[in-house]
Amino acid sequence: MTKSLNVTLISTYDLGHQPFGLASLAAWLRAEDANVTCNDTSVSPLAEDAVRASGLICIHLAMHTATRLALELLPRIRALNGNAHLCFFGLYGPPNAEILADYGPCSIIGGEFEAEIASLYRRLVSGDNPPANAVTVSTNKLAFRAPDRSGLAHLDQYASLGIGPETRIAGYTEASRGCKHVCRHCPIVPIYGGRFRTVPVDVVLADIRGQVAAGAQHISFGDPDFFNGPGHAKRVIDAFHEEFPEITFDATIKIEHLLSQQHRLAWLRQCGCLFVTTAVEATDDHILEILDKGHSRADFITAAKLAREAGLVLSPTFVPFTPWTSLAGYRDLLQLILELGLAAQVAPVQLAIRLLVPAGSLLLDHPQMPATKFAPEQLSHPWRNPDPAVDALQRTLAAEVEAGEAQGLNRFEIFAQLWRLTHAALGLAAAPISLDAAGPEIPQMSEPWYCCAEPTELQRARL
Numbered sequence: 001m002t003k004s005l006n007v008t009l010i011s012t013y014d015l016g017h018q019p020f021g022l023a024s025l026a027a028w029l030r031a032e033d034a035n036v037t038c039n040d041t042s043v044s045p046l047a048e049d050a051v052r053a054s055g056l057i058c059i060h061l062a063m064h065t066a067t068r069l070a071l072e073l074l075p076r077i078r079a080l081n082g083n084a085h086l087c088f089f090g091l092y093g094p095p096n097a098e099i100l101a102d103y104g105p106c107s108i109i110g111g112e113f114e115a116e117i118a119s120l121y122r123r124l125v126s127g128d129n130p131p132a133n134a135v136t137v138s139t140n141k142l143a144f145r146a147p148d149r150s151g152l153a154h155l156d157q158y159a160s161l162g163i164g165p166e167t168r169i170a171g172y173t174e175a176s177r178g179c180k181h182v183c184r185h186c187p188i189v190p191i192y193g194g195r196f197r198t199v200p201v202d203v204v205l206a207d208i209r210g211q212v213a214a215g216a217q218h219i220s221f222g223d224p225d226f227f228n229g230p231g232h233a234k235r236v237i238d239a240f241h242e243e244f245p246e247i248t249f250d251a252t253i254k255i256e257h258l259l260s261q262q263h264r265l266a267w268l269r270q271c272g273c274l275f276v277t278t279a280v281e282a283t284d285d286h287i288l289e290i291l292d293k294g295h296s297r298a299d300f301i302t303a304a305k306l307a308r309e310a311g312l313v314l315s316p317t318f319v320p321f322t323p324w325t326s327l328a329g330y331r332d333l334l335q336l337i338l339e340l341g342l343a344a345q346v347a348p349v350q351l352a353i354r355l356l357v358p359a360g361s362l363l364l365d366h367p368q369m370p371a372t373k374f375a376p377e378q379l380s381h382p383w384r385n386p387d388p389a390v391d392a393l394q395r396t397l398a399a400e401v402e403a404g405e406a407q408g409l410n411r412f413e414i415f416a417q418l419w420r421l422t423h424a425a426l427g428l429a430a431a432p433i434s435l436d437a438a439g440p441e442i443p444q445m446s447e448p449w450y451c452c453a454e455p456t457e458l459q460r461a462r463l
Helices: 020-030 048-053 064-080 094-103 114-126 201-213 230-243 255-260 262-270 285-291 297-309 327-339 388-406 411-425 457-462
Strands: 006-011 035-040 056-060 085-089 106-111 134-138 160-163 166-173 176-178 196-198 218-221 248-252 273-281 313-318
Touching: 006 020, 006 048, 006 064, 020 035, 020 056, 020 114, 035 048, 048 064, 056 064, 056 114, 064 094, 085 094, 085 114, 094 106, 094 134, 106 114, 114 134, 166 201, 201 230, 230 248, 230 262, 255 262, 255 273, 255 297, 262 273, 262 297, 273 285, 273 297, 297 313, 327 388, 327 411, 388 411
Parallel strands: 006 035, 006 056, 056 085, 085 106, 106 134, 166 218, 218 248, 248 273, 273 313
Antiparallel strands: 160 166, 176 196
């Protein structure tokens, strides 16, 4: 009789989506005859019985917030089961290996993780103990399997899509991984080093098919950049739209790809794309050069114009507070957003985010990056703006966003508050902005896209 182990897969936060990483890994481990329990603590309590019974516990560290939450959960996991082998997988595993090793014996795996963890599982089943606290980063090509989402909470427990009064159940998938770009602030770069991997169209469609059967009415493509391989993206969307013409979708695409692939924007809209998330990050060309974003302020303006002409909603993301941000520069960012008619298309949290400099960040090697020491409790290198008023404004605006969302204010109403407070910080009277400038209601997810925030008290309470 073939031996098997109980395995618990844990996700603490995945941007409000049903966790793809757990579903993908579950498919690989179940093919090895593992007894797998998937536990997403963002929507369900920690599965204590499963943790106690497991010989292998895999924790997905897909982003900063997830890693912070996992570290808060780990003492409890170890108290429940001090003998299980821990495996930390995801972008934030290898850079934080020294901290994670305190919870050993463990394995730490970054990049293309499924085959590596399947191999780890086989070693454990055979009684061949793997090296303690070993770190593996793999970008090898995989024979991808369709994710197995059985055992995860239903899609209706996750973020939904809102279009005015209408709400749609949203699914999530990935058609590629990694990224061929090397933006200095991005956590993908230290792991993938400019590489990206495409997932076969039939595997992507199988994953979507299962989610549609479970009630999904909209699909988010979570690729770091959907147009890293534009030909592959076209094959995926053509097949998706042919099979599910009534299902809408969204994707993330870089500014430079919105320009180079502008002939595909109308096609995206015709195939059901409701909005495109694009990481603008800054509108100051000097800051964009430091971040090595590959686009300019003028490029952002052009991309916004092209998207509007194609009937495509652009949802920009920003990292507006950096060591190089000035009060006047921040006001200029808000002014440009207004001029481009994007105030209602930007999630308010995007206007209060502070640059995260995690372990291993390429920014640490930039000559204009201030000297900073790693703070283990924050999993980052904290920094201060040379103008204390900028840091004070960021704290004020972050509190205002949180308060505005708690009060149920819409995006444009919160933007107007940030506009007023920014002018006050400059000692200026804010020119009034009309609610008429908000424009029509736009599609938006109930949980905004961001991955570098302090865990909220609600997130902690769910642990």
